[in-house]
Amino acid sequence: MKEQDNTYKLLQGNEACVEAAIIAGMRFFAGYPITPSTEIAEFSAEKLPMVGGKFIQMEDEIASMAAVIGASLAGLKAMTATSGPGFSLKQENIGYASLTETPCVIVNVQRGGPSTGLPTLPAQGDMMQARWGTHGDHPIIALYPSSVEEIFYTTIRAFNLSEKYRVPVILLLDEVIAHMRERVMLPDVTKLEIVNRKKPEVTPDKYVPYRGEEDLVPPMASFGEGYKFHVTGLIHDEYGFPTNNPEEIERLLKRLMNKIYKNIEDIISYESYLCDDAEIIIVAYGCTGRSAKKAISIAREKGLKVGMFRPITIWPFPEAPLKKVALGKTIIVAEMNMGQMVLEIERLLGCTANIHRLNKVNGELITPDEILTKIEEVY
């Protein structure tokens, strides 16, 4: 037992995020205080200098997103953390990271909205903002863990995906899990897969900074390495310079989107729970997935065949796996908003499918009882 004891640690959700980020290679954090994400900044301020990393509290949310991108271009793995209002403020620069293919992780510990909303209460209202918060078509990855341990491993994955695909990754957390303490099984760090961005293998005169390779991802030099490359938020050619040429514009935008969609199998993650014999599938994510699990175990005791599909990768949505388990079945989409991901489920399964909504936006969690009641109502 003693050996096993050493591999477990009691961690707060926000703390687990920072511990994991440092293991994943985070060496830069810029942030601005905002409830309920502040502990992520506090832990980063404490831990980063210990490993030679840098923390800075910037003057606002916009600046912290900007500093993260600057640090990433200078070669460090970088993260910021915020909540609703701050997530709104960061959007322009998230788009900049997306277009300039600058790896970075943005944690959004969600709180009730809109506006200042409910700073200390949970909500799942930023699902669509995570996808479409910045203007224009753009690639993005969003992940959504449902326990402190899953925050730990999903944070590492967020960095890995960000580095691999040179894309900003949004890590969506629930206030309740970010502030909860749970047991986390710590990994053998030497066995973890840690991904670092591809570096150019050519001399500076041969470097084409925005030409995608087979996986559509271009190798990335860092400032100061002698590559002397240009980065701009303007639509650019493969050399990184502004262009108005229709062919070059289209080539860039298609590559940006395709580097996500053509690698979707690698990017998606989800939990499919007791779906095989299920007549009803609950679609839930984050903390709502935990209520759903409890509701399913009670329902199963009553002989009701219910399962759950829980996307962990929210964007791009795990389309094929959902269709595989849910087509033709009765669906309940439980979410702490007025109905956001249900739109995606309706799109995927057909809007005439038997899809029911269970929504709550009063600052309280959706309870297992409420899900059970809904199950019995539609069964």
Next chain:
Amino acid sequence: MNRYLIEKYFRYDKLPHIWCPGCGHGIILGALIRSIENLRLNTNKICVVSGIGCSSRAPGYLNFDTLHTTHGRALAFATGVKLANPELKVIVITGDGDCTAIGGNHLIHAARRNIDITTILFNNNIYGMTGGQYSPTTPQYEKGTTAPYGNIEKSFDACKLSASAGATYVARGTVYHTHQLIKLLEKAIMHKGFSFVEAVSVCPTYYGRKNKKGTVLDMLDWLRENSIDVGAAQKLTAEQLKGKIIIGEFVNSEEPEYTAEYERIIKGFKKGDSHG
């Protein structure tokens, strides 16, 4: 500019630049390049960062690591670059709208931190890229397309603003006084801490035309006649200095620099000192 400097420092294939005939920005960029040449800096270790606007197109022409960011945010991006890699010489090129309106918050906080970044304000007193709207440095009662009856707002003195926010090197030059501008830029780049140089430019296309300032040569003549050296200015009254441009060095002091202070904390841990 001689061919040697152009080939050494410019992305030749990106020229000609987008600036209007008579624009003062090319003179400032030329002064920057001459100062870098005089300092014999390692061009692999220079990162030039800009925001949005006429001035902010400059980095695209320069053969360094260059970063053209979002409107107003150049200093925030530059802060990330510099803190991540303190061995880089980080130079921010920004305009009056970019630096003192949408980016004003970043300016005062970068100055307050005394982070080792050189900021060059290309001040043409107008939003040029969008077609001549008044900016925070448009003099009071002058015109812009959004101030058709005269600008009733008071204008910023960007040097005073930076100095009072904590910048440890502050200077102003003009596109008429190019030799002085080169020297000021050299000192700013070599200064350890936040350095701010306001380079007073001319915009004949919008500011000049809207305010009947005559030709480019008339505008340059005006700069010559109305600029007063900071030493001479000290002997004049506020009334005598009204409408004049004070040029020269305002602040040159030594204070702890941000990235060096951060390295000190990191070094504390390397020594095993848990208190940093």
